[in-house]
Amino acid sequence: MSRSMAQARTALVATGRELVDLGLSPGTSGNISVRVGDRMLITPTNESMGSLQEDRLAELDLAGNHLSGPRPSKEFTLHRAFYRRSPEARAVVHLHSVNAVACACLEPWSEVSAIGPITPYFVMRVGQTPLIGYAPPGDIAQADELEARDQPFRAALLANHGSVVAHTDLASAVNTAVELEEACKLAVLTAGRSPRMLSHEQAVELAVKYGSPWST
Incomplete structure (x- = not known):
């Protein structure tokens, strides 16, 4: 086993426990x-992320072929879709956290983002977050839509399902997922109340300054 693969296994186990401790991965929900290189290391199906073991993780190639380890999460296609559409992505976090799921049950703010520019931190750290149409968990149609979306984004909400975030490393993906969860909470709390958003100009200024995806 290469040193980079061994480090990835250690990081996945630690991150799974962190997400459970944060209350973002109830039961056996979510996957990371x-x-x-040309391999994907992913959490196995039907297992709590708080009880992951370094020698019990699934290894796939980017075509989705199962190379070793236990059966991978059935939602591996979402991860593969992000790696295919975003060459710089090195980690993906998919959660069924309460606020993300609740927000994913609401009508989207716009075609390009389920959530409006509700805080500067959402724009800076997450950016526009499209709502991907509903499909049963593990259905490749949802992954195909995510991969084919013709707009830049590092996070998406899956209709009536949860969130999925990609970033250049695992820590950044987790931080982005946490910030998205907070933005979803605010969106749910203010739904139907006509909350004041940042202006388009304010959002674009932040996005340009911090390198986050936001339609100009």
Whole structure:
């Protein structure tokens, strides 16, 4: 086993426990992955992320072929879709956290983002977050839509399902997922109340300054 693959295994186990401790991964929900070269290391199906073991993780290639380890999460196609559309992505976090799921049950703010520019931190750290149409968990149609979306984004909400975030490393993906969860909470709390958003100009200024995806 290469050193980078061994490090990825250690990081996945630690991150799974962190997400459970944060209350973002109830039961056996959610899955996380790391890309190492042309391989994907992902959490197994039907297992709590708080009880992951380094020698019990699934290894796939980017075509989705199962190379070793236990059966991968059935939602591995979402991870593969992000790695395919975003060459710089090295980690993906998919959660069924309460506020993300609740927000994913609401009508989207716009075609390009389920959530409006409700805080500067959402714009800076997450950016526009499209709502991907509903499909049963593990259905490749949802992954195909995510991969084909013709707009830049590092996070998406899956209709009536949860959130999925990609970033250049696992820590950044987790931080982005946490910030998205907070933005979803605010969106749910203010739904139907006509909350004041940042202006388009304010959002674009922040996005340009911090390198986050926001339609100009």
